[in-house]
Amino acid sequence: MVMVSDNPALPTHVKIVEMGPRDGLQNEKQPVSTEVKLELIRRLIDAGEKHIEATAFVSPKWVPQMADHHEIMAALKSFPEAQDGSVWFPVLTPNLKGFEGALAGGAKEVAVFAAASESFSQKNINCSIAESIERFKPVIEAAKAQGVKVRGYVSCVLGCPFEGNIAPEKVAEVAKALYDLGCYEVSLGDTIGVGTPNKARAMIAAVAEYVPTSKLACHFHDTYGQALANIYACLELGVATIDSSVAGLGGCPYAPGATGNVATEDVVYMLNGLGIETGIDLTKLVDAGAYISEQLGRRPVSRAANALLAKK
Numbered sequence: 472m473v474m475v476s477d478n479p480a481l482p483t484h485v486k487i488v489e490m491g492p493r494d495g496l497q498n499e500k501q502p503v504s505t506e507v508k509l510e511l512i513r514r515l516i517d518a519g520e521k522h523i524e525a526t527a528f529v530s531p532k533w534v535p536q537m538a539d540h541h542e543i544m545a546a547l548k549s550f551p552e553a554q555d556g557s558v559w560f561p562v563l564t565p566n567l568k569g570f571e572g573a574l575a576g577g578a579k580e581v582a583v584f585a586a587a588s589e590s591f592s593q594k595n596i597n598c599s600i601a602e603s604i605e606r607f608k609p610v611i612e613a614a615k616a617q618g619v620k621v622r623g624y625v626s627c628v629l630g631c632p633f634e635g636n637i638a639p640e641k642v643a644e645v646a647k648a649l650y651d652l653g654c655y656e657v658s659l660g661d662t663i664g665v666g667t668p669n670k671a672r673a674m675i676a677a678v679a680e681y682v683p684t685s686k687l688a689c690h691f692h693d694t695y696g697q698a699l700a701n702i703y704a705c706l707e708l709g710v711a712t713i714d715s716s717v718a719g720l721g722g723c724p725y726a727p728g729a730t731g732n733v734a735t736e737d738v739v740y741m742l743n744g745l746g747i748e749t750g751i752d753l754t755k756l757v758d759a760g761a762y763i764s765e766q767l768g769r770r771p772v773s774r775a776a777n778a779l780l781a782k783k
């Protein structure tokens with residue numbers, strides 16, 4: 472039974488942006504076939520997910536696991552949910568070359584990704600933060616001209632694997648730059664999962680000086696087991712979009728030691744308990760997570776999923 476929350480600060484509905492097929496698999500060392508990725512996407516749709524980041528138009532030399540981006544997009548075109556627009560499939564596009572590939576593949580939503588740390592920006596996309604913003608300008612202009620929505624990411628919002636602590640003001644500066652350029656939503660990534668709730672609150676408060684909380688998403692990796700607590704803190708501040716990854720898949724190729732995103736199953740379990748709507752069927756979601764985990768030869772990294780699977 473879904474209990475209605477008595478905390479008036481919490482939203483009544485949350486948008487989940489599923490990271491599994493992209494952030495979740497980009498760092499996977501073993502090959503994952505295009506067919507398995509597509510089957511995962513089918514199962515996530517069946518579970519009720521409406522925003523599924525499908526792939527990344529990045530260099531296959533840098534991220535080999537995303538090299539089948541053209542095949543993924545070609546297959547998605549035949550999905551009824553892509554045709555009728557009932558499910559969004561955003562894809563990463565770090566530059567104009569990536570955007571052109573995504574557009575040719577029929578993308579209706581793309582995402583540019585910056586960082587709040589200079590060192591991470593260099594390691595991840597081979598340029599400074601300022602250069603990355605310059606690179607995004609023509610991408611966002613071209614997207615606007617084509618009626619394509621653009622999401623923006625800021626990585627390392629609560630810490631950097633190379634620089635340590637990151638000032639909330641720096642996060643705010645980069646988030647503002649993305650929002651001012653025309654990103655409809657800015658996702659704030661705790662890339663290495665080091666944050667704790669008070670730090671998360673301070674960071675959101677700093678960003679909210681420039682970007683309305685209704686336009687923010689939180690993107691927590693669960694390296695230190697703090698993701699759900701951090702998400703709750705962000706929900707209380709008015710953030711109502713959460714990035715998460717089925718079965719807790721993932722890790723970033725340029726963030727050594729970072730584990731996956733918070734598991735979508737754990738997030739949905741918590742939100743169900745709070746009486747917050749997501750439109751996602753937890754049973755089907757757990758099955759989708761079990762499917763991809765079996766393909767990868769391991770158990771889901773989700774407490775809720777493992778507990779529910781054990782009951783079967």
Ligand SMILES: CC(C)(COP(=O)([O-])OP(=O)([O-])OC[C@H]1O[C@@H](n2cnc3c(N)ncnc32)[C@H](O)[C@@H]1OP(=O)([O-])[O-])[C@@H](O)C(=O)NCCC(=O)NCCSC(=O)C[C@@](C)(O)CC(=O)[O-]
Pocket residue numbers: 494497527528529530531533534563565566568569570584595596597624625626627660661662690723724
């Ligand atoms: C950004 C680049 C491309 C710059 O890479 P670069 O080497 O600086 O680019 P370049 O413009 O000098 O070009 C070099 C070569 O790359 C090619 N190239 C150039 N652009 C593309 C493209 N779009 N797609 C495919 N190929 C491309 C280009 O054509 C050329 O090919 P060559 O002539 O040598 O054969 C590179 O650094 C890259 O691909 N990095 C990968 C970044 C990445 O995917 N990181 C992981 C995702 S971000 C993340 O996970 C964080 C997030 C979002 O989840 C939030 C969080 O948790 O914090």
